[in-house]
Amino acid sequence: MYFDYDEDQNEFRSVLRQLLAQYADMERVRTVAETGRIDGELWGVLCSEMAAPALHLDEEIGGAGFSLVETAILAQELGRTLAPVPLIATAIATEAITRLGTEAQIDAELGPVLSGERIVTAPFVALADLAVAVHADAAGALTGDLDFVPHAVDADALIVGASLPEGGVGVFLVPTGAAGVAIDEGDSLDLTRAGSPVRLQGAQGELLGGVAADSVRMDRVDAVGRTLLAADMVGAARETLSVAVEYAKIRRQFNRQIGSFQGVKHLCSDASIAIELAHPVADWAAMTYGQDEFAANSVLAKYQASEALTVAASNSIQVHGGMGFTWEAVPHLYFRRAAALAQAYGDANANLQVIYREVATAA
Amino acid sequence: MEISYPTEAEAFRTRIRSFIESNLPEGWAGIGALAESEQEAFVAKWRQALADNNLLAVSWPVEYGGGGLSDIEQVVLAEELTRAGLPEGTENDTLGIKLLGNTLIALGTPEQKAEFLPKILSGEHVWCQGFSEPEAGSDLAGLRLKAVRDGDEWVVNGQKTWTSSGSSANWIFAIARTDPTVVKHRGLSFLLIPMDQPGVEVRPIVNAAGYTAFTDVYFTDARTKVVNMVGGVGDGWKVANTLLGFERGIRATTDAIRFGREVGELTELAKQRGVDGDPFIRRELAWCHARVHAMRARGLRMLTQLLEGTGSPVSGSYSKAIWSQFFQRYTEVATQILGPAALAPRGQGNAGLLTVAHVGTENSSKRWVDEMLYGRAATVYGGSLQIQKNIIGEAAHGLPREPRLDGGAFQDITAAK
Numbered sequence: 001m002y003f004d005y006d007e008d009q010n011e012f013r014s015v016l017r018q019l020l021a022q023y024a025d026m027e028r029v030r031t032v033a034e035t036g037r038i039d040g041e042l043w044g045v046l047c048s049e050m051a052a053p054a055l056h057l058d059e060e061i062g063g064a065g066f067s068l069v070e071t072a073i074l075a076q077e078l079g080r081t082l083a084p085v086p087l088i089a090t091a092i093a094t095e096a097i098t099r100l101g102t103e104a105q106i107d108a109e110l111g112p113v114l115s116g117e118r119i120v121t122a123p124f125v126a127l128a129d130l131a132v133a134v135h136a137d138a139a140g141a142l143t144g145d146l147d148f149v150p151h152a153v154d155a156d157a158l159i160v161g162a163s164l165p166e167g168g169v170g171v172f173l174v175p176t177g178a179a180g181v182a183i184d185e186g187d188s189l190d191l192t193r194a195g196s197p198v199r200l201q202g203a204q205g206e207l208l209g210g211v212a213a214d215s216v217r218m219d220r221v222d223a224v225g226r227t228l229l230a231a232d233m234v235g236a237a238r239e240t241l242s243v244a245v246e247y248a249k250i251r252r253q254f255n256r257q258i259g260s261f262q263g264v265k266h267l268c269s270d271a272s273i274a275i276e277l278a279h280p281v282a283d284w285a286a287m288t289y290g291q292d293e294f295a296a297n298s299v300l301a302k303y304q305a306s307e308a309l310t311v312a313a314s315n316s317i318q319v320h321g322g323m324g325f326t327w328e329a330v331p332h333l334y335f336r337r338a339a340a341l342a343q344a345y346g347d348a349n350a351n352l353q354v355i356y357r358e359v360a361t362a363a
Numbered sequence: 364m365e366i367s368y369p370t371e372a373e374a375f376r377t378r379i380r381s382f383i384e385s386n387l388p389e390g391w392a393g394i395g396a397l398a399e400s401e402q403e404a405f406v407a408k409w410r411q412a413l414a415d416n417n418l419l420a421v422s423w424p425v426e427y428g429g430g431g432l433s434d435i436e437q438v439v440l441a442e443e444l445t446r447a448g449l450p451e452g453t454e455n456d457t458l459g460i461k462l463l464g465n466t467l468i469a470l471g472t473p474e475q476k477a478e479f480l481p482k483i484l485s486g487e488h489v490w491c492q493g494f495s496e497p498e499a500g501s502d503l504a505g506l507r508l509k510a511v512r513d514g515d516e517w518v519v520n521g522q523k524t525w526t527s528s529g530s531s532a533n534w535i536f537a538i539a540r541t542d543p544t545v546v547k548h549r550g551l552s553f554l555l556i557p558m559d560q561p562g563v564e565v566r567p568i569v570n571a572a573g574y575t576a577f578t579d580v581y582f583t584d585a586r587t588k589v590v591n592m593v594g595g596v597g598d599g600w601k602v603a604n605t606l607l608g609f610e611r612g613i614r615a616t617t618d619a620i621r622f623g624r625e626v627g628e629l630t631e632l633a634k635q636r637g638v639d640g641d642p643f644i645r646r647e648l649a650w651c652h653a654r655v656h657a658m659r660a661r662g663l664r665m666l667t668q669l670l671e672g673t674g675s676p677v678s679g680s681y682s683k684a685i686w687s688q689f690f691q692r693y694t695e696v697a698t699q700i701l702g703p704a705a706l707a708p709r710g711q712g713n714a715g716l717l718t719v720a721h722v723g724t725e726n727s728s729k730r731w732v733d734e735m736l737y738g739r740a741a742t743v744y745g746g747s748l749q750i751q752k753n754i755i756g757e758a759a760h761g762l763p764r765e766p767r768l769d770g771g772a773f774q775d776i777t778a779a780k
Contacts, residue, residue, distance in 0.1 A: 269756045
């Protein structure tokens with residue numbers, strides 16, 4: 001029985017914190033965010049020095065041989081700082097390539113992604129759900145609209161699920177520079193994880209595995225996305241709460257620190273309680289990576305973390321008062337993350353539908 | 364990270380399971396399936412079975428007649444009893460054994476240990492707790508029960524309230540004010556008072572759900588010996604805090620078990636009522652299952668921290684805030700499922716239990732309506748939700764306390780009213 005971080009994992013976290021203190025202070029994060037791009041330098045450092053996207057992958061395919069818990073710790077710390085790097089999209093892509101690709105595809109595609117040389121992104125949508133909007137023809141040309149692809153402008157390729165003419169869902173790797181790929185550049189709700197709508201019109205993709213994808217394997221790819229997003233939201237929720245708490249200690253009204261008012265204090269406590277619930281659920285999902293229960297646990301993790309970040313980010317704005325609704329103050333960046341990720345892999349209602357199917361009927 | 368229990372703990376679990384199996388009547392379906400008239404007798408018999416197997420005072424060291432179980436063994440026992448819907452003893456035992464017994468072991472004199480511990484175990488002394496008062500709820504340290512020294516006795520006057528199982532008790536541990544001239548926390552002392560005397564009167568309180576689980580206890584020149592004070596004069600607040608610290612997370616993993624069972628029965632109720640296809644009901648049920656999963660995950664995190672000694676002192680406040688709000692919400696879902704049938708509660712009730720009904724209680728409208736009504740109490744007793752949020756904000760996050768208006772001698776702040 002040891003359902004907590006071990007010494008090495010705590011050490012890993014503190015190394016990450018030092019690194020991110022250097023590369024992801026709020027000023028730098030905001031400067032990069034204004035460009036709508038990723039922080040290429042930080043991503044390079046994370047890939048080369050921390051084996052960022054390779055942490056949980058097997059050593060024989062070029063991974064670092066840790067567990068998904070380590071990657072989740074990294075996701076938490078990135079969520080905390082809102083650093084604009086494509087960790088989670090990359091982890092979805094590598095999971096798709098390694099679980100669904102042929103040996104030759106893994107050999108060809110994985111290395112450059114793990115080194116950070118190439119960026120392969122993926123929408124935060126279940127692969128099978130993508131296939132409702134995207135269709136492949138017999139030659140592997142894809143047509144359909146993607147509402148939002150994170151990091152689309154920076155990406156060399158993207159992973160997408162598409163319905164196959166013979167039935168079933170195929171998972172494709174699509175170079176973003178290919179003919180028939182149109183990226184609609186513009187504003188993003190989440191300023192620190194920007195993305196774009198992408199229209200595919202006969203874009204040529206490479207079918208991973210060369211055949212229709214196995215649904216259990218696709219579930220596993222989706223589960224990696226949900227689990228790491230849950231970790232990201234837990235980290236973001238902790239930080240936005242901590243910023244609110246610090247503000248409540250400094251800001252004075254009625255000749256008192258506002259944090260001494262129960263009306264303000266309880267906004268912080270409510271966020272704290274939500275995080276207290278969400279954090280172990282997120283860890284549980286990461287811990288069960290690759291097990292039968294992983295997919296169901298990932299839905300629970302995403303749902304609970306989204307609830308926690310939504311409460312924490314909303315309450316943080318409220319604690320900050322008018323200041324909290326200014327562009328220059330930090331809270332809206334976390335609120336934007338909360339609002340954006342609430343939609344990832346289905347909103348709360350969609351998540352609960354899945355939970356009913358997976359958990360309530362199984363119980 | 365991993366969530367498997369150590370081999371020794373699993374071996375202990377097997378032992379407990381076979382103990383449970385061999386000590387239950389054939390066709391056992393839970394206390395709730397017994398007629399109300401038989402329940403008390405069963406609990407008494409069950410208490411004896413626990414005592415005979417040294418499983419009654421498991422948190423006490425062996426030298427005091429306890430089970431001397433390790434933390435993980437206590438956790439496993441609590442899990443298995445919860446799973447089977449069996450009590451750890453009578454309701455008074457929780458107060459006598461877990462709270463007072465452990466406090467005496469930690470802070471009692473050798474004479475107090477020799478006098479009281481065996482009688483707690485034998486059941487000769489049946490304990491209740493006298494903390495809350497009409498004028499001291501959340502502000503417990505503002506209590507007024509007055510104790511004045513008279514020779515080798517303390518003379519006690521005043522009132523305690525919300526005393527659970529007061530009618531079945533013959534001793535009460537109470538905090539009393541022994542010095543009104545000092546700051547309120549410092550003027551308190553912890554007294555053990557026999558209830559079988561003319562100066563002590565117990566009156567049941569009928570609660571909003573119509574049950575009488577609690578009592579008022581009135582003291583009129585009641586007396587107890589000077590040797591029946593735990594700690595010194597003025598140590599009452601410290602002793603009370605020691606006592607309240609004895610929950611220590613042994614029940615970290617049981618909330619998910621008992622609430623999980625409730626949500627299972629709620630899902631069953633939805634099917635029986637033919638509303639399990641309703642998307643709104645489904646959404647609520649899914650939310651309930653998600654919350655039980657979160658309680659399970661958090662419980663195992665707390666268990667790990669209990670075993671490693673890394674737990675947070677605020678953890679109990681999170682637990683209380685989480686389960687009390689959950690209890691409210693899912694029992695409201697129950698009335699949603701029942702619909703108009705909730706307006707005429709029928710069938711077996713919750714027997715006046717604070718939270719979940721006994722295992723084996725029928726899936727009746729009265730049981731769920733009772734629980735829904737009790738949901739209102741859950742965020743009040745045992746430290747209100749708002750007090751728990753204060754503790755979380757202040758102790759976990761370092762937020763400032765409200766400015767205090769209750770400094771100075773206790774007699775001065777009460778005189779001002």
